[in-house]
Amino acid sequence: VTTNLAPLPVVVPLAAAAVLLAIDVLSIRRWAPAVAFAAAVAETAVAVALLHHTGSVVWFGGWAPRHGVAIGVAFTIDRIGAAGAVLGGGVVTAAVLATPSTVDDAGGLFYALLMTALAGIAGFCLSGDLFNMFVFFELMAVSAFALAAYRTRDVASLRAALSFAVTNSVGAFLVIIGIALLYARTGALNLAQIGRQLTADGRADRLVIMATTCVVVGFLIKAAIAPFHLWLVDTASSAPVPLVMVLAGVLDTLGVFAVARVYWTVLAPSFAAHHAAVRAILVGAGALTAVGAALAAVRTEQPRRRLAFVMISHTGVLLVGVGCLSAAGVAGAAVYAVGDGTAKAALVAGLARAGRAGGALLALGGLAVAGAPVFATALGKAGIDGALSSAGLGWVPILLVLTSALTGAAMLDLAVRVWRAAGEGGVGAGGVGAGGVGPVVGGAALLGGSAAAALLGRWAGGAAGAFTDTAGYAQRVLDGAAALPARAVPAVGFTTASGVADAVGLVGAVALTPLLARGVLRAVRRWRRSSPGDAVAWATVGAAAFATGLAVALR
């Protein structure tokens, strides 16, 4: 099964980036936003079309596998990957809309960097090759580093960009070390091939533990899971608004997506006997991140820094879902990723706009992160709660309720502040920009996407069934088998327990908001900016802890 559409989500934004650079040279900069907008919309449309070609495997240059051995490089289209490309396109489209009013002097170069980031996002989601995943991740990372440092007059944002680039590069080194070790053992770079060789080899020994640690920790650094999160706090509080929207909407999510993809295509059979231990490590890291960052969010005064902690906290929730190591967990996490990513990007847009419109975006986005059932966050969390109960971790949802209440209250408090400031004719709370109409339109569209994603319950069940079918994936990629009927996975839906949990979280968020406004819990008024050295030191500690945990679990 193949399709000619597969390369387009990467080709369209890259071609647009080239056009945008020409626009800069030709001094017709007023066309730049239109070109970038058209390209981002086109990428989104192609990715939506790809959703109808799931099961396709596209071998570039016709280098299809012979006798089950892959030498070429493939895009493998599955629903969750294609949905990632759709999400990326949607968030970048909104970021393009928000650019003219939030970035001074954004020429073709700025938009070109947004486009190369989008090409990286799309290629990363569709790639069936571990090394190409690394290359596409670096394409989006380097674009994001340059965007973070775009305002060269602002020393704080330059320093944040340094921390961002240095920490994420260390993550990239870890990923490539892991890839080298896996290649040394299996002689393969294709995900399905590595998985099949590892399974045939049957050893989950120190080399596999080491490789797993490197790849997983490398991607978790890029996902800003605690203790790898320091770079994101500084970057999200000083980088240009459109970049922060992309970070909040997709980039962090993709780090967790990568862990899930590598686990289910490569590692699952090797760790089959150790599921419980690996689950404990991933869910533990996710839950600590979720609760810790949520507490940090309500204790932080500065609006964008607070939002950064909300971003980190909810990436932790996503890791909890993926860490359940079940199809149900992946299904819940997929719904949550779409519903929460769009809501967080809308919150960034809301903070960029003073006045009632910004306040309204923040209020709706706050309700979304708190888990109002209109938005897909609630459905996604219900799915994650269900997966946790099935995994015998029924107490973890309590932590997720606490997380929703705290992060929801943190955002609703900001909404109240911005709304009040608008009533008094002020320019808004500290750190809130003037903004134009672009962020409002983009933010509203994103919130619409978050609401629409609430219809994905049934879709996500089937998508996760295919995503977690390791043997089926390998047969599709290596043996040219037609897409197998995915294992039946129940649709993501609400249960009584998850409904109660959701209601408690939502009510808690609303109840906490007035307390926050009165300054209860708020303590951290000044945050010491972390240097790249601090961030890398913490990353090293976290990597060592992860490796130790895995080694102890698998001894």
Added chain:
Amino acid sequence: VTYLPYAVAAWLFAVGLYGVVTSRNLLHQIISLSVAQSSTYVLLLSVGFRTHATAPVFADVPATRAAVDPVVQALSLTDVVVGATVTALLLAIAVQVHKRTGSLDPEGT
């Protein structure tokens, strides 16, 4: 099998990270990062190395001749390109920081 290249890779990664963590100068920090990255080149090339094998170019030797693994060489090249991009970008940012603050201290003031 000799473990020397792997030990070298581990050492380069460790000293590179130590340099990044303890550095008091942005240029030193960026170069330390490059040192850490060079460990990945050493690792990749040693994974594909075979004793008494030639380079993977078969223009003037019999195709049956043992050759080192060309795949890891391609990976290293890609890795070098990514590394060069990041280093160039980081140095450009460091230049801007120096221009604005007159200092190359990573902690700032």
